[in-house]
Amino acid sequence: MIINISDLIRKNISKKEINVVLESKNIVDSYETIDVLDPIKVEGVINKIEETISLDGVIKGKIVLSCSRCLQNFNYDLDIEFHEELTNDPDSKDEDLIFINNDDFNLTKIVENNIVMSLPIQRLCKDDCKGLCTVCGENLNLSSCDCENSNYDPRFAKLKNLFSNN
Numbered sequence: 001m002i003i004n005i006s007d008l009i010r011k012n013i014s015k016k017e018i019n020v021v022l023e024s025k026n027i028v029d030s031y032e033t034i035d036v037l038d039p040i041k042v043e044g045v046i047n048k049i050e051e052t053i054s055l056d057g058v059i060k061g062k063i064v065l066s067c068s069r070c071l072q073n074f075n076y077d078l079d080i081e082f083h084e085e086l087t088n089d090p091d092s093k094d095e096d097l098i099f100i101n102n103d104d105f106n107l108t109k110i111v112e113n114n115i116v117m118s119l120p121i122q123r124l125c126k127d128d129c130k131g132l133c134t135v136c137g138e139n140l141n142l143s144s145c146d147c148e149n150s151n152y153d154p155r156f157a158k159l160k161n162l163f164s165n166n
C-alpha cells in the first residue's frame, strides 16, 4: 500500500494519521513465506518536524507460523509497535532512513519488514511444546512413544553394546 504524504511535505500540516488494512495474503521473506490469517491492520501517525518525517504505529493481525519444536503450524497474534524515520532528501546517505519518492512511500514493505524482524528465533506453538521424538518422529504433544527409555537409559545402552559384541 502506497501512502502519499504530499500534504505533509507541501502544505503546512505537521501530522497525518493512518488507519489502514493491508491486502497482503502472505509475507515473503528471504527464508520463508508466512501466511496471513487475519488482515494486517496498521494504525499510526506520521509527524513532520522541520525536515524530519517520522512514522509511529502499531501493527495488528494474525499470521501462521511453524513451531520450531514440533513443526506444526500455529496461529500467531501480531501486536507490534514500530518507529521509522523517512526522508525525501535524495542526497541522504543514512541507510536507516526510508526514502520517499514522489511524495509517497510503500507502507506494506515497512510493515512486513517490522513483522519479520519482530518474530522470535525460537517459535513455539506453546511454551511447553514437547516437540517431536528424535527417534521415531512422533509428535509428543499428541501421543507418547516408547523410544526414550530404550535410547536414553545408559544401562540399556550398555546392554545393547554387550549383545552387539557377540
Ligand SMILES: [Zn+2]
Pocket (backbone or CB within 6 Å): 067, 068, 069, 070, 071, 072, 124, 125, 126, 129, 130, 131
Ligand atoms: Zn510445537
Ligand SMILES: [Zn+2]
Pocket (backbone or CB within 6 Å): 133, 134, 135, 136, 137, 138, 145, 146, 147, 148
Ligand atoms: Zn519415538
